[in-house]
Amino acid sequence: MGIVNDRGRYYWVKRVPKRFKGLVRGQDGQPVTQVRQALHTDSKAEALAKAAQIEVARMAEWEALAAGDNGSARAHYESAKKLAGVRGFQYRALNTLLSSPIEEIVGRLHSLGTSDKLETPEVVRAVLGAVPVTHPDLNGVLKEYIDLTKTRHLSKSDAQKRRWKLSKERAVRNFVSAVFPSHSPPIDQITRSDALKFRNWWSERIEVDGLAAQTANKDFGHLAEIWGTWCELTATHLENPFSKLALDGAKEVQRPSFSREWVQDRLLAKGAFEGLNSEAADILLVMINTGLRPSEVTDAPLEDFCTQENIPFIRIAPNGRELKVAHTRREIPLLGVSCLTSAPTGQIWGLSNGGFLVHRSR
Structure with a gap:
């Protein structure tokens, strides 16, 4: 967008973008590559303000032209809505507009200009709701x-x-x-x-x-x-066909709990972690006594592992992710195999093959 001063008066000037080539035409009906419009002011500040408004209106008009040219009914309708909006009106389909108060109809007609200087057909169709309403799939x-x-x-x-x-x-x-x-x-x-x-x-x-x-x-x-x-x-009035479709028989699945013996003989058995890398093993150890979700362990920053307290705990906070429910924000004690050291490297207590607590790299 640009403004030029010609003999003390300002004009809005813009080169027609390539995607609208051949669609924008001059008064002689021939395609143009540049448009120019009088701003009727000698004030540069006022000219800049008016030019910004004209830019928005012209671009909306050209988008409507392009949508009509490519044959997309949906794009044409969306462009008409936008074009009506920049002209100060909510798009209303013609059959609806005809039942509106006469003041609204007259106001829209007056906005389209005088008999010797009418707006373009795209603007007229948008303001008067002559573009068929088309919904997306x-x-x-x-x-x-x-x-x-x-x-x-x-x-x-x-x-x-x-x-x-x-x-x-x-x-x-x-x-x-x-x-x-x-x-x-x-x-x-x-x-x-x-x-x-x-x-x-x-x-x-x-x-x-x-x-x-x-x-x-x-x-x-x-x-x-x-x-x-x-x-x-989108202020679209359509009955929702998907309401109240739920099927009966949906039951909450109760996941079986792990017995103490299963945990000790399987999860904590000698060599149980041989197929895991140290980080995966550490995550599992933290989860055993806490019931934490894997992401709650992996996404927690080091400062949320509060290991210097009398009872070490992990603080569960959003940390760049949305908590599943509000009460998910909590503090969980770290005991037994889920306990942490206060080492600056954030090492985790784990079990050695002999069953002794040792430091594992986090």
């Missing part, structure tokens, strides 16, 4: 949902973000492959019947393959969340 909704909710996950580690994203992608992939294997329609064409078809698909898999109902219910929950949040944050 479910994969497109997922991409927008991830972008719309990115601030929710600022405290997650990269690994946590990846797992969170994978579960949502898996749910969408399962639904599309089960219900729409040959094409993925816009979401306004997805019905409750389609969601129930997906539920039946999961029911058959559970019955035939012996899968857990909880696995299916996770898919339903992810899809309902994606759909509902996207509609809310």
